[in-house]
Amino acid sequence: MTNEPALHLPCDTDASTLLEELYRRYAPQGTRYAFSMLRQFSDAEEVTQEAFCRLLTKSADWKAEELESRLRHFSPLFFATIRNLCIDVIRKNRRQRQVALDASMEPAAKSDTDNPQQLEAKVVVAMGQMPDQWADALKLKINGQLSYAEIAEVLDATHAQVRTWIYRARRHLETELEKAGITVGK
Amino acid sequence: MTNHFNQSSCERFGPLISARVDGELELEVSKQLDQHLEMCTTCRQRMQIFAEINELVYSAATPDETAFFPVKPVEKRLAERHNKIGKSLMRWIPLAVAASVLIGLIITALPSGPTVTAEQIAMPLAELEMINDEQSESQAQMLKTLEFELRALKLELGSLNSESDSEDNSLEERKRVEETLDRLIEKVKQFSETETNQDNLF
Numbered sequence: 001m002t003n004e005p006a007l008h009l010p011c012d013t014d015a016s017t018l019l020e021e022l023y024r025r026y027a028p029q030g031t032r033y034a035f036s037m038l039r040q041f042s043d044a045e046e047v048t049q050e051a052f053c054r055l056l057t058k059s060a061d062w063k064a065e066e067l068e069s070r071l072r073h074f075s076p077l078f079f080a081t082i083r084n085l086c087i088d089v090i091r092k093n094r095r096q097r098q099v100a101l102d103a104s105m106e107p108a109a110k111s112d113t114d115n116p117q118q119l120e121a122k123v124v125v126a127m128g129q130m131p132d133q134w135a136d137a138l139k140l141k142i143n144g145q146l147s148y149a150e151i152a153e154v155l156d157a158t159h160a161q162v163r164t165w166i167y168r169a170r171r172h173l174e175t176e177l178e179k180a181g182i183t184v185g186k
Numbered sequence: 187m188t189n190h191f192n193q194s195s196c197e198r199f200g201p202l203i204s205a206r207v208d209g210e211l212e213l214e215v216s217k218q219l220d221q222h223l224e225m226c227t228t229c230r231q232r233m234q235i236f237a238e239i240n241e242l243v244y245s246a247a248t249p250d251e252t253a254f255f256p257v258k259p260v261e262k263r264l265a266e267r268h269n270k271i272g273k274s275l276m277r278w279i280p281l282a283v284a285a286s287v288l289i290g291l292i293i294t295a296l297p298s299g300p301t302v303t304a305e306q307i308a309m310p311l312a313e314l315e316m317i318n319d320e321q322s323e324s325q326a327q328m329l330k331t332l333e334f335e336l337r338a339l340k341l342e343l344g345s346l347n348s349e350s351d352s353e354d355n356s357l358e359e360r361k362r363v364e365e366t367l368d369r370l371i372e373k374v375k376q377f378s379e380t381e382t383n384q385d386n387l388f
Contacts, residue, residue: 036247120246127243141208142240143247148210167204170236173243184238 019059022074023052030082033144037086039124047089051081076153079144083136083154119182126176127169134169137162196228203229207236 027048034044055078062070070077127135133155140151148162155162177184202219205211211219223230 032244032247036243116245119242123242123246127246138243139247142243148205148208163201163205163210166208167201170204170239171200173239174235177239177242184235184242 018071019052019056019074022071022078026075026078027052029143029145030078033079033139034082034086036127036139036143037083038089043089047082047085051078051085054081073150073153075144075146076150079140079146079150080154083140122177122180122182123173126173126180129176130169130172133157134165134172137165138169141166196226196232199226199229200232203233204236207233207240 030048030051031044034047035041038044038047055074059067059070127138136155137151137157140146140154141148144151146154148159148166151157151162152159157165174184199219199222202211202215206216206219223233
């Protein structure tokens with residue numbers, strides 16, 4: 001999923017130009033990942049842009065020798081910043097979010113599962129019920145399109161932990177969707 | 187094909203199947219998994235389930251068909267950030283110009299000659315001349331200060347021009363303010379010169 005072509009820019013490209021290029025590359029995944037956490041597109045967009053602006057501001061303080069390694073590891077840095085900002089937004093809107101989740105957790109009739117929106121709602125609810133680390137790892141993989149190594153960096157975990165969390169998240173979703181009468185993969 | 191494996195042995199392959207779906211499986215392990223998948227229908231099915239779950243999670247994170255992920259707004263936001271400091275200073279420039287104009291007007295509106303009160307009339311002529319000199323001196327001093335202030339303002343504006351981004355609108359605005367400042371400096375200079383000439387006549 002992350003087999004992106006390498007970034008080829010002239011050697012004398014400054015940090016801000018390079019960061020802007022990286023932003024163009026990672027903004028869609030970043031916004032999608034933020035949206036999967038916040039469920040509000042405008043917030044997701046805002047958070048992604050804010051994360052980028054923060055990195056851009058920080059880059060002014062980076063020393064020349066550390067610049068290259070930092071930019072090489074841009075995606076974990078970018079997604080970690082998005083994640084932290086999302087957590088802040090969630091904390092701020094915790095009450096509203098709880099109300100919204102409670103409403104969407106009401107049992108739906110079986111026929112509702114044919115509706116793609118209802119199906120998505122079930123996925124969102126099931127994701128909300130699993131441990132944060134599992135959900136985070138899966139979202140970073142699918143929506144952020146990061147590699148396991150990059151996810152490990154974002155979540156400050158090991159490669160093996162990430163693999164297990166993602167597997168458990170998938171199993172949890174499989175079980176929850178089955179409970180809701182949704183059969184997948186058959 | 188029938189399934190020859192018990193549940194616990196399949197559980198062992200679960201994380202590997204998940205990693206395979208993500209394209210994260212090492213070559214050696216991948217071969218082992220392939221061998222298992224050839225014989226295990228449950229695990230093949232699980233791989234299909236995991237792939238479908240991926241699609242579900244992905245589509246659940248897509249707002250709707252019309253809202254696509256824009257890249258342009260961030261450029262706007264960045265431009266705003268770049269100009270933030272410059273703009274905050276720019277906001278004060280019209281105020282500073284207005285204040286300078288006001289000071290200039292007050293000074294020019296003041297009578298150029300020294301003001302004499304009833305008590306001063308009674309004073310001896312020598313003392314009156316001394317007061318006159320003092321007042322003229324302080325007026326000239328005020329004018330000099332004003333001129334310096336305007337020059338400092340112009341210098342500050344110049345440094346702003348070189349620091350911040352060159353957006354067409356802000357450049358035009360800055361040029362306009364600069365011209366106004368030039369005019370003001372010139373006026374003050376002229377006024378100062380007339381004052382000195384008048385002093386010399388006396």
